[in-house]
Amino acid sequence: MPETPATAPAPVGPTAHGRRRPLRSAPLIERGLVHEWHIRNRQVTLPHGIAMLEEYGTLDNVRRLTGESDAEFRGMLFADSDIYKTLEAAAWELGRDEDADLRSFFDRTVALIERAQQDDGYLDSAYLARDDRRPWSDFAQGHELYCLGHLIQAAVGAHRAIGDDRLLRVAERFVEHAIARLGADDAVEYCGHPLIEAALVELHRTTGADAPLALADAFVRRRGAGFLGGVIFGAEYYQDEQPALEATKMRGHAVRALYLNQGITDLYLETGDPTMLDAMRTQWDDLISRRMYLTGGTGARHEDEAFGEAFELPPDRAYAETCAGVALFGWAWRMYLATGDAACMDVAETALYNVVAAGISTRGDSFTYVNPLQVRDERPYGGAEPAGRRRWFSCACCPPNLMRTFAALEHHVAAERPDGLDLVLYASATVQAHGASVTIDTAYPAEGSIRIVVSGDAAAGRRRLALRVPEWVSGRTVTLLRDGETVDAVVDDGWILIDDALVDGAEIELRLPVEVDVIHPHPLIDAVRGTVAVRRGPVVYCAVGDADDLMVDADALAARPVARTGGAAGGLLGPRITVAAHRVRTGGAQALYARGVDRATSDEIVVELRPFAEFDGGTAMRVWMPTSGR
Ligand SMILES: [Zn+2]
Structure with a gap:
């Protein structure tokens, strides 16, 4: 097995046109909130999730393809994606630290997937293990490209985190199959559940191949032709009622909309096409000014899991799916990389500490699917079961999405700026940037003190430290200390900029008024x-x-x-x-x-x-x- 050290370990690789660059090495996390979430993920959530993949027959679906199981196909059409998300989470965890059980799951499951892949590269157990489904016959609800997207993300994670390229080879073969089937200039297809777009861009970043980038671009530009519409909920549900780059508002199924926008933002990050960023800024503004819950939840309607009208944000009927929180966190990160705007990370932290954190119990082995802002003591929203977390779901998209999010969370604490380093998601960590090592100690968000010690000098011209000051601080006093002395804390557009900070021995403390x-x-x-x-x-x-x-x-x-x-x-x-x-x-x-x-x-x-x-x-x-x- 190749053990090439990954040079860009983050979930979003270095981009061609971003104003910020993901860190070149993974931050070291040894204490604090993110560390606790890592431990919970590794020790409780992942082992639990792996057991659930067995109990719910999800792995047996794939074993059926290799003759290792004769169980009937069980679960949703996109059940394979639960396996891929769990593999991605395992890869990020193994990149941080070895674990024999996790490694064993990863190795045997990757080997199973290798064996299950068809000679022509196709792989989807919902189609190969069921007599009633035909590949590439149902783009609106079929989820084949969605599952391929999660396979790619698992493959990219394994490449970057642990230098294991076996899944990458499986993903590349499936992508070649998809390009042969769907990549022609006059092809009209695209997936009813976006995700493949962002994943293909990530594949391009990982391998350098241009064909995946072109396919992602085609999927975005084809959308809006009404190809998917009317199947169940109408075209808007699939963001298919108008061209993606002409839409000015967030509409339809919230998770799909947010993943689509991850993909468009990723395309901008590689192509620099300004019409893509303009469209994303317009939709972003619509989201945060008219259609987002206080918790960062999105999706006001149960019947189609959709954004509602502007200001339609009922607390008790809120859908606010956990996956939508995960998707918003990922879109906010990409918008921050694209624009350098601190406000994007305000939204990311709102989603993370509220709707995403709510998706999992403190213990780590039960989950929510929807996250309303009011629950009465009767059974909520007409459901058959009482409110509260469940150990798993027949539609299990959310739990493994949380696993991969928490597993890779440390990559979002900071990013390189051309002249230094941004700290954007305050967590206790040690970050390497431009030759300097920056150690952060904080109990944020429970407390507002962020203490920073620098060792080693950053390269000349790259010694500026930028500290994000969240919007909720506005109107209050922010305190900044440099080497123990209080200095002026000038907040400009969400940042405090400290010149010549990334030098050996510098000590900085930011005190945000958490009130x-x-x-x-x-x-x-x-x-x-x-x-x-x-x-x-x-x-x-x-x-x-x-x-x-x-x-x-x-x-x-x-x-x-x-x-x-x-x-x-x-x-x-x-x-x-x-x-x-x-x-x-x-x-x-x-x-x-x-x-x-x-x-x-x-x-x-x-x-x-x-x-x-x-x-x-x-x-x-x-x-x-x-x-x-x-
Ligand atoms: Zn979900």
């Missing part, structure tokens, strides 16, 4: 008008308890936005906090609809809030708390 904020929604979000929420730094909080106890009047909180740390000890995202409120009581004779309201409030009560991500189900929960509007 409790009372957040008011835009007045056009009808579903939460007249309510407030609590956020501490980037972490959104929620109240948990009996539904009656959560019938609160938050006037006191809105008028006096002071919270106290209290209650149970906090986790790594931040402490439990308490706020003042009143309980709402209605008279027993109150009709559902009446000419007047028989309403009274209790004496002031104390409501305990916890990070949204720590809600485990089993009770009611709400993020937005009503005020009476007095």
Whole structure:
């Protein structure tokens, strides 16, 4: 097996046109939140996920192709992608540290996939193991290119993280098959579930081959012809009702839309085509100003897992799929690489610490699929099971997506800028850049102190350190110390720039004021008008308890936005906090609809809030708390 050291280990490889460059070596993570998430991923989530791939028959689907199983095909059409995502996660984990069980899973599963690949390069168990499916016959819902996309991403991860190219050879053969079948100039096909676009760009970055890049470009430019439309939910569901580069808003199935935009942004990063970046900026602005939940969740509608209309953001009916959080995190990272805008990483951290972190239990072996911002104590959204996390799903897209995200998280803490280094996602880590070694110590986001020590000198002209200052800091004082002395902290467009910082012995401390904020929604979000929420730094909080106890009047909180740390000890995202409120009581004779309201409030009560991500189900929960509007 080749053991070539990977020179660009990150999930998004070095790009031709990005304003920022992913780090050339993986940051060392030995403590802190990301470290804890790594440990959980390696010790609990991955072993659990591997067991679930057996229990749900996902691996047997592939074994059926090699004669090693005679089990019927089980699961969704895209079940193979769960295997590829898990392999990708395993590769990133093995790149960080060896693990005998993980290595054994990786090796035997890669060997199985090699054996299962057909002579013509095709590989998809949902088509090869079922008599009722014919390859390349259902582009709208068939997911073959989507699965190939995850195969490519696993292959690229294995190449970069552990120098193992076996999956890369499988992926290249399948891509050759796809190009022969779909790559002609007059071909019209593209996949109903984007992802292949970004993956093909990554393959191009990894091997240097241009044909995958051209195919990705063709898939984006063909889209909008209505080729997919009307199958189940109509063309908009598939982002197929208009050309991708002419769309000005986020629409349709949220996960598909966000993966498509990852691919378009990746294409811009390689081709420099300004029309692609313009389209992405327009859709980005639409997303963050009209269609995103406070938690970074997206997808307001259950029936088609879709973005709703502008400002259609109901908290209780929110779909906000965990995968959409993962997809937004990945798109935000690419937009940051493309533009150098600090604000993109504000969105990335919002998604990470809220909707993505909420997707998995603190323990690491149960998951959410949807992440509403309000849960009553009845069975939510008409589902058959009570609210809360589950150990796996028959449609298991989310858990292995979390595994690959947490496994590669450290690659997003920083990036090279032409004149130095950006720190964008504060975590305890040691980062190498331009010849300097930068060690960061922080308990962010629970605390706002970020301590930085530099050893070694960066190359001349590359010694500037840029520190991201999140938008939630605005209006507050940021403190900056250099070698123990307070210096001016000038925040410009989300950055503090420190010249000549990447020199041996430099010590810098940034103190971000992580305080409790009372957040008011835009007045056009009808579903939460007249309510407030609590956020501490980037972490959104929620109240948990009996539904009656959560019938609160938050006037006191809105008028006096002071919270106290209290209650149970906090986790790594931040402490439990308490706020003042009143309980709402209605008279027993109150009709559902009446000419007047028989309403009274209790004496002031104390409501305990916890990070949204720590809600485990089993009770009611709400993020937005009503005020009476007095
Ligand atoms: Zn999912």
